[in-house]
Structures are given as C-alpha cells and as structure tokens.
Amino acid sequence: MSHTSPSSYLIWAILSCMLGIFLVYHLYAFDKFKCLKWNNGPYSGAFKRIMTYSYLLSIPLIITYSVGFAIIKYKEGYVYLELEGVVPTPYQLWAPLSKSAIFPLTLCFTMAWALEMVTHLEELCFWLFLVNAQGGQQDWFHSYYFRTWIVGSCVAVLYMPLVTIFTRSNPLTNEAFTFLAGSLGSLSLTIWFMPILWTFPSFLHKLKSEGADNATVIRLTKFHELNTVRVLCRYLFTVPLLVLGVDGARPHQHINENPFWTDFLTFIAAVGCMISSGITLIIFFPRSVESEIAARDASRERKRLRSQGSAIEIRGTDFGTSMSISEPPASYSRFHDSLAVKTNYSLHDFSPESHEVSFNSEDKIAAMEREEYPLSELPHSSTIRPNRKRGDDVELGGIGSLTEANLSRHNVYSSVNLMVHSYTSPISASDSPFSVLVPKA
Structure with missing residues (x-):
C-alpha cells in the first residue's frame, strides 16, 4: 500500500469510476432502475434481493477504496530516503488523518471482495446445477448446490473482514494478508469454473440433439462466451494480488520492493477486476435490444x-x-x-x-x-x-x-433440467415461487 506509486491507485480509481458510470447507464437502459426496488415483481424473494444488492453494493465499495487511497497517495506524494532514493512516502510519515483512513478503506475493499465471492460462488453452484441436474430435477432451491452457496457465502462474508480486523495493527501486514486471503478464495472459485467451461460445448451439443429451440441455444452460447472472457479476467485479477500477498507475508519481500513489478501487477489486477465486474453486470441484468x-x-x-x-x-x-x-x-x-x-x-x-x-x-x-x-x-x-x-x-x-x-x-425426453430453456441470468431462478433464503426440509 505505502510502497505502491500514486499512479497505481489512480488507475484503480479511474477504472472503478468508469465501472460505476457503466453500472448506472446499464441499469437505466435495462429497466430504468426498477430492478433496484425491494419488491420488483411478484416473485422478488430473499434470494434475488441478496444477489442483486450484494453485487450492486460491491461496486461503490471498490470505488470508495480506490478513490480514497488515490487521494491520500497524491496528497502525501514522494519523499527522498537515503539508500533508497525518491520513493512514495511510507505510511509512517503520513499525516494523522491519512493514517486513520487506512483501516476503513481497507475494510471497504475487503467487504467488496467478500460480496464478489458471494456472487461468483452462486454462479458456480447454479451452473453446476443446470449442467448436472436431470430433466426431472427442477427445484434449484432444494438442491445441495443451493445449500453449498449458503454455507460458502456465510464463510466468505465472515472470514474476509475478520482477516482484515485481526491484522490491522500493521498496515503492511494487513494489506498482505487481505490480498492473500481474498485471492486464495477467488482463485479457488475461478479454478472450479474451468470444468464448466470445458464441458459446456458438449452440453450445448446435447441440447441441440434433443431438439432445443435456437433461441435457447443462442442465449446459452452467449452466456458461455461471456463467462469464458470473465474467467480469464478473474485470473488477471486474482493471480497478481496473490503474488503480492504471498510476497508481502514473507519476511523478505522481493516483488513488493521492486517499483516496476509492484505497479505492473497492480495495474493488471485493476483491469481484470473491472472487466470481470462489468461482464457480471451484463450477465446478471441481460438486455434485449430487440424488445427495447x-x-x-x-x-x-x-x-x-x-x-x-x-x-x-x-x-x-x-x-x-x-x-x-x-x-x-x-x-x-x-x-x-x-x-x-x-x-x-x-x-x-x-x-x-x-x-x-x-x-x-x-x-x-x-x-x-x-x-x-x-x-x-x-x-x-x-x-x-x-x-x-x-x-x-x-x-x-x-x-x-x-x-x-x-x-x-x-419433447419426448429431455436429460437436462427444464430451467435451461427459460434461463436468462443467474438470478432468474428467483422468479420461482420457491424464492426463499433457506430451503424447506
């Protein structure tokens, strides 16, 4: 954090603000912000509300984190140190107000990352359910995939803030372990997405062979392509932060002390994070230009x-x-x-x-x-x-x-779940009357 240049956080701030602008534009074009209402439609259950508000809340938190640190970094500027030369001002030399803002801003980033993992875990479980469920299994809310999402989401929302809170005494250690904990969780979810991307072409071929209509195949093909690009961007986001986190947790830092590699990895992580979040917005709230x-x-x-x-x-x-x-x-x-x-x-x-x-x-x-x-x-x-x-x-x-x-x-027989034919987004399952947070026994 104190060893990165102000330009690295400026890139994060610019890209996050662009993502926020795109969020406002897309939601207005989607349904003029009607999706933000608490009772949006007759089947706005707890599941749909959690998925909608958790994702939409993560973007303002990322904007707060990046803009806040960009302001602090440019305000504190650079300093000349013997044997080091001109370097970004270490946090020990910051003004008291800037020091007091370190932990709240880091906690905002931690909460945004935890909510993002909730979103990614739900998509992972939902796609696994659609691909593996048979034709007679139609209830997503009573599947063990849904229960896995509930448990995993609770773990993500709890362990990420706790890591940041318990390591707040040293800002450098706090940042290193926050990056390490978040990147390990997100990277695990991203790796689990690879089997879905690998088997999805054969899944589409099965749909065609069973006589699925072209609209369904085209829609699922579009989601598959978007998911492929987004998974690649999530690697760009998680791997650089994992490298910085592992190096920062070691006694002797080699990468974090190198200005080039520190800024380079920070830039790559910013690009991957913002593109991935933008594609998630398109997948969660898919627009139909023809209908509009x-x-x-x-x-x-x-x-x-x-x-x-x-x-x-x-x-x-x-x-x-x-x-x-x-x-x-x-x-x-x-x-x-x-x-x-x-x-x-x-x-x-x-x-x-x-x-x-x-x-x-x-x-x-x-x-x-x-x-x-x-x-x-x-x-x-x-x-x-x-x-x-x-x-x-x-x-x-x-x-x-x-x-x-x-x-x-x-159809005479279908080996896939019927929800595939009406699939529009990962939160479209909440259009079912079973839209409750905890499934019935």
Whole structure:
C-alpha cells in the first residue's frame, strides 16, 4: 500500500469510476432502475434481493477504496530516503488523518471482495446445477448446490473482514494478508469454473440433439462466451494480488520492493477486476435490444395517436353504418402494438389524414384479416393465451407461440433440467415461487 506509486491507485480509481458510470447507464437502459426496488415483481424473494444488492453494493465499495487511497497517495506524494532514493512516502510519515483512513478503506475493499465471492460462488453452484441436474430435477432451491452457496457465502462474508480486523495493527501486514486471503478464495472459485467451461460445448451439443429451440441455444452460447472472457479476467485479477500477498507475508519481500513489478501487477489486477465486474453486470441484468426497440416504438405510436385531435371516421358502405371516435380504443392500441412489430400491418390505413376508410365488401375485411394474421406464417406451436394475473399486474393474452419452458414439455425426453430453456441470468431462478433464503426440509 505505502510502497505502491500514486499512479497505481489512480488507475484503480479511474477504472472503478468508469465501472460505476457503466453500472448506472446499464441499469437505466435495462429497466430504468426498477430492478433496484425491494419488491420488483411478484416473485422478488430473499434470494434475488441478496444477489442483486450484494453485487450492486460491491461496486461503490471498490470505488470508495480506490478513490480514497488515490487521494491520500497524491496528497502525501514522494519523499527522498537515503539508500533508497525518491520513493512514495511510507505510511509512517503520513499525516494523522491519512493514517486513520487506512483501516476503513481497507475494510471497504475487503467487504467488496467478500460480496464478489458471494456472487461468483452462486454462479458456480447454479451452473453446476443446470449442467448436472436431470430433466426431472427442477427445484434449484432444494438442491445441495443451493445449500453449498449458503454455507460458502456465510464463510466468505465472515472470514474476509475478520482477516482484515485481526491484522490491522500493521498496515503492511494487513494489506498482505487481505490480498492473500481474498485471492486464495477467488482463485479457488475461478479454478472450479474451468470444468464448466470445458464441458459446456458438449452440453450445448446435447441440447441441440434433443431438439432445443435456437433461441435457447443462442442465449446459452452467449452466456458461455461471456463467462469464458470473465474467467480469464478473474485470473488477471486474482493471480497478481496473490503474488503480492504471498510476497508481502514473507519476511523478505522481493516483488513488493521492486517499483516496476509492484505497479505492473497492480495495474493488471485493476483491469481484470473491472472487466470481470462489468461482464457480471451484463450477465446478471441481460438486455434485449430487440424488445427495447419494440417497446419504444410502441410507446411512440401510442403518444402519436393520443396527440391527434381530429376524429377518425370509419364508414362501412355495405353495413350502412358510420362510427366516429376521437381516439382509438385501448384494445385497438394493444392489438396494434402486438402486431406492428411482427407484420407489415400498419396504422397508416387508419390515419386521421384520410378521415375515412371504406369497406366495399366482406371480402376486403377478410383480406385485411388475412394480412394481419397470415396463417402460413404462424408457427406450429401457436396457441391462444388467456389473460393471467401475475401478482398486482395482469399479463395480457393473445395469439402467439408457446414459451420455451412449455415447448420443452412437448419433447419426448429431455436429460437436462427444464430451467435451461427459460434461463436468462443467474438470478432468474428467483422468479420461482420457491424464492426463499433457506430451503424447506
């Protein structure tokens, strides 16, 4: 800590602040911060809350640690020592206020690292559950993988702060053992991820052979690629800090006394930590750009229809009736929103500029219906979905395809867990009614 240069902590501060900015942008684009609410949806159980808030809390703690030490290091600057030359000012020569901030800032880093291990352990256990569970085993919350995550998370949250607290008398020893304890835990989890990365291509091949839909295979392939990059970045984060921790715990330091290797390993660890955390954010809160564009276009269309003051007159010449409305009904708006994205049908035919749409015969009406619902383009799995109540919300029904989870039930036999077909993120399992912290016996 006192032997590293101010520029090393400046790199940590810049990258952590960039990660914080990306966090704010991504959560706003994801659902405009709705995921931060305590009751986010009907199935926001304790598991989902713990996973969400533990990860989101780790990033501000890392920012506090890196920015705080960057300010202190530049404030204290450098000093000339005999036989050493110009070196960063040792902590023994720091101002009292700077000395008093060492332990709180180190504790922030320790807590952030412990919460990160909770996140990584959950992902490890959840992927092991998905890959190894058979088709009939569907309950993640009653599996021994879930119990392993609970025990491991409690151990991580307890032992990391305790190591920092018990070694706080000497800041150099405190930093060395904090790096050593954290890097050993994170490196162990990272190594355990290697069998998953190794066997996942064969797992995807098994899904294809059993007739899984392309959307599921594409989604899982994307997660596999992100996990591969993130595991490599976690090696970049843990191995340099492990080297610094082991060297700092020895009686004679060789690496920590070398300015080049100290700064080099610190820079590499910062890059690995921030990239890994950013990929974790993308995996936990995966965005669907297609759905976002469709929702945005539908919202703009509804606003355009509301802003039109002129009435739309629809006259049926064959029926001898005339109807005038000042605004399209809500059912019509929902009908258009669900179809405009998938078909060539447009509200242009009912635009208020024309003020009139004439139907000369029932054949024209049937032709329009065929254009709106081309039966040849409907998938074989199309079905009529009724309106369903989801907590306080109502899910509108309609005509569409079966969900991926229901499609998997039509398979004759599946050797994989059905949760694979509806997998969206490691915390998507909390959308189950079994979202409780401790599984029932």
